[in-house]
Amino acid sequence: MLDDIKYIHRKDADDALGVAAKQWDQLNYDFDLSSLPKTFSPISNVVYAGMGGSALGASLSSAWPGYNRPFEIIRGYDLPSYVGPETLVICSSYSGNTEETLSCLQQAIKSKSTVMVIAGGGKLVELAKDNKLPLVVLPKISQPRYAVLANFLATVRVIEQAKLSDTKQMDKTIVATAKYLKQLQTDWLPLVPVARNKAKKLALDLLGTSPVIYSGPRLASAGYKWKISFNENAKNVAWQGVYPEFSHNEFIGWSSHPISKPYSIIDLVSDFDHPQINKRIKISAKLLSGNRPHPYTVHIKAKNVLEELLGSVLYGDFVTIYLALLNGVNPTPVELVEKMKKELK
Structure with missing residues (x-):
């Protein structure tokens, strides 16, 4: 089935595989940063408001390049009480109409904090322009979950401008990572048969199960993206956990659960986590043998944290899109989310 190109095109009517295969190029996007201040007021902490894929760009940025100030992501309606004049609040929504993020933006404006907006359009862009707030506009992409690398890069550009990270040679690393991702994904493309395509093979192995994704802190944001992608792309419920808390x-x-339960375990393994993390993953597999399904190990070989992180994200996209096709569903639409939004109005 996954080697039948006609079937793939029929089920993947909105070309999710094609969109996924172009994600690497988002790292080359040239954002208009002209509205960002050349110098920032003193910043003591950073708060990032966003939901789903929009929040994920922030989560990825906390893994690389990281922040030299306290940093918190708000996935909800309300900013923390400590937000004040020395807080940088970044409000991000691809659609620009996410009600939780709009609520946070209105609170941020009242708090007299430094406020910035990252969005693809909608009310968020309108409010940013009306209030003369610094604004980074995202490129047009079919779904927010496929704009994660663009959102990540926009966030990195803000970090860079505000001097919130100590990472050197940032641009060089990003350009090299884009090239790495372009090459990495060639083995996962639709024309590569199952026999040589690890993404197709894993999708076949996961069919009919509810995946649980585990990782250490370095790949926690990648694990979260896998969870999002299983749910939105494959319409297949999934969960995520993080070591060492898991153990x-x-x-x-x-x-206490019999092995026959319809779960699958995916361990995202990093070469850049604390050495005890991978020990815990191996020991868990040994001690739980017979009580849970044997884990599938995902280990993206990379030269640095960014390559490993984004390589893991892209691999999850291909796996979950192929699983959608096996489930007989179009990976792109998220009709229930749209129904929820209508019901909330």
Whole structure:
């Protein structure tokens, strides 16, 4: 089925695979940063308001390049009480109409904090222009979850401008990572048969199961993206957990469940986590053998944190799109999300 190109084109009517295959090029996007201040008021902490894929760009940026100030992501309606004049608040929504993010933006304006907006359009852009706020406009892409790398890069540009990271040679690393991702994904493309396509193989192995994705802190944001992609692309419920916290509580939960339960385990392994993390992953697999399904290990070989992080994200997109096709669904539409928005009005 996954080697039948006609079937792929029929089910993938909105060309999710084609969109996924172009994501690497988002790292080359030249953002208009002219509205950003040349110098910033003193910043003591950073708060990023966003939901779903929009929040994910921030989550990825906390793994690379990281922040030299306290940093928090708000996935909800309200900013924390500590937000004040020395807080940088970044409000991000691809559509620009996400009600939680709009609520946070209105609170941020009242708080007299430094406020910036990252959006693709909608009310968020209108409010930014009306209030003369610094604004970074995202490129047009079919779905927010496929604009994650653009959102990530926009966030990195803000970090760079505000001097919120100590990472050197940032541009060089980003350009090299774009080239790396373009090459990395060639083995996952639709024309590559199942026999040589790891993304197709993993999708076939996961069919009929509810995946649980585990990783250490370095790949936690990639694991979160896998969870999003299973749910939105494959219409297949999935969950995520993070080591070492997993081995302090959730680890025990698996011990009482028979192996026949319809779960699958995916371990995202990093070469850049604390060495004890990978030990915990291996020991967990040994101690839970027979009580839970044997884990599938995903280990993206890379030269640095950014390549590994974004390579893991892209691999998850291909796996979950192929799983959508196996499930007989179009990966792109998220009709229930749209129905929820209408019901909330």
